[in-house]
Amino acid sequence: MAAPLPPRPKISPLERRKSLTGWVFLLPASLLILWLSFWPMIQAAILSLQTGRGTRLSFAEPLWSNYTRLLEDETFKLTLQNTFIYLIIQVPLMLVMALVLANLLNNPNLRFKSMWRTAIFLPSAVGLVSYALVFRTMFANDGLVNDLLTGLSLVDAPVNWLGQTGTARFVLILGLLWRWTGYNMIFYLAALQTVDRSTIEAAKIDGASSAKAFWYVTVPQLKPMILLTAILSTNGTLQLFDESYALTAGGPANTSMTISHYLYMVSFRNSPNFGYASAISYVILIIVAALAVVQLKVGDKRD
Numbered sequence: 001m002a003a004p005l006p007p008r009p010k011i012s013p014l015e016r017r018k019s020l021t022g023w024v025f026l027l028p029a030s031l032l033i034l035w036l037s038f039w040p041m042i043q044a045a046i047l048s049l050q051t052g053r054g055t056r057l058s059f060a061e062p063l064w065s066n067y068t069r070l071l072e073d074e075t076f077k078l079t080l081q082n083t084f085i086y087l088i089i090q091v092p093l094m095l096v097m098a099l100v101l102a103n104l105l106n107n108p109n110l111r112f113k114s115m116w117r118t119a120i121f122l123p124s125a126v127g128l129v130s131y132a133l134v135f136r137t138m139f140a141n142d143g144l145v146n147d148l149l150t151g152l153s154l155v156d157a158p159v160n161w162l163g164q165t166g167t168a169r170f171v172l173i174l175g176l177l178w179r180w181t182g183y184n185m186i187f188y189l190a191a192l193q194t195v196d197r198s199t200i201e202a203a204k205i206d207g208a209s210s211a212k213a214f215w216y217v218t219v220p221q222l223k224p225m226i227l228l229t230a231i232l233s234t235n236g237t238l239q240l241f242d243e244s245y246a247l248t249a250g251g252p253a254n255t256s257m258t259i260s261h262y263l264y265m266v267s268f269r270n271s272p273n274f275g276y277a278s279a280i281s282y283v284i285l286i287i288v289a290a291l292a293v294v295q296l297k298v299g300d301k302r303d
Contacts, residue, residue: 044278044281044282045278045282047274047275047278048066048067048275048278048279048281048282049063049064049066049275050066050274050275051065051066051273051275051276052273052275053271053272053273057274057275060275066275066276066278066279067279067283069276069279070279070280070283075254075257075262076259076262076280078254078255078257079254079257079258079259079261079262080259082169082255082256082257082258082259083237083238083240083258083259083260085169086169086172086173086176086237086240086258087234087237087238089173090173090176090177090237091230091233091234091237093173093177094176094177094180094181094184094233095184095226095229095230095233097177097181098181098182098183098184098185098187098188098229099185099188099219099222099226101120101181101182101185102185102186102188102189102192103188103192103214103218105117105120105185105189106189106192117185117186117189120181120182120185121182121183121185121186122182123178123179123180123181123182124179124180124182124183126179128242128243128246129246131175131178131179132175132242132243132246132247135171135174135175135247136162136247139161139162139171140161140162141158141159141160142158145159145161146158146159146161162248162251162252163251163252164252165252165253165255165256168248168251168252168255168256169255169256171247171248172243172244172247172248172256175243175247176237176240176243179243180233180236184229184233187225187228187229188222188225188226188229190225191221191222191224191225192218192222194221195218195221195222196221199217199221200213200217200218203216203217227295227296230295231292231295231296234288234291234292234295235288235291235292238259238260238284238287238288238291239260239284239288240258240260240261241258241260241261241264244256244257244258244260244261245261245264250262250265259280259283259284260284262280263277263280263281263284266280
């Protein structure tokens with residue numbers, strides 16, 4: 001015979017009133033989040049099943065025709081490829097550079113640390129239009145970069161940086177590195193303050209060099225922060241719009257355009273097709289969610 005369950009503890013009227021008061025305070029914010037975040041997501045899901053131009057929309061036949069259209073859209077495939085090129089090249093480079101810079105600037109004997117930290121972080125606070133104009137001017141045919149290269153006799157003629165596929169992608173990746181490396185460095189600097197310095201000293205006493213102590217002792221302790229910055233940077237790159245729009249304008253011939261830039265073009269610049277654009281946005285959502293889950297599974301090695 002099973003033992004009887006213990007009686008539930010009685011909740012006093014005061015505790016019940018406190019709980020009710022908490023829910024009353026949470027209710028407005030919860031409703032606001034539902035209205036501004038989740039309801040638009042539901043509307044976008046319904047919209048992705050519709051077809052038509054402008055506001056003259058009707059449900060597609062079959063309902064998933066916008067998604068099957070993606071498989072035949074060469075521009076979509078190209079922009080998706082471009083986005084993954086930026087992701088595969090730029091994100092690892094940026095995180096490694098940020099980690100190395102954070103370790104260098106965490107040296108207690110380094111002079112003018114505050115100045116160096118501010119100088120490296122400052123690009124992430126610069127306005128998009130300002131920095132895009134500066135980069136476009138620097139990499140113009142008669143810009144500073146070409147003047148330096150021709151002056152040093154490294155090239156015979158000015159390079160058309162923004163007019164060729166490979167160099168346009170290079171300029172965009174360079175702009176991303178310049179703008180966001182310092183931002184990630186701040187995360188690593190904060191995490192380095194929690195690293196137990198006694199473990200580093202013990203490794204050096206055992207004969208490990210500074211590089212080995214950093215790689216085998218410091219980096220493992222930064223693993224949660226590295227995972228966080230990897231997820232944030234991956235999500236940001238997959239949704240990249242600003243640099244593609246303002247720096248290269250997607251050119252030449254869409255070969256530097258990102259998928260979010262293409263989403264904007266389908267929605268607002270070309271003949272507006274909100275149903276197809278919503279399908280593109282849900283594909284981006286699925287890719288972002290899938291990669292975040294993979295990163296969490298790979299990065300979380302807890303027993």
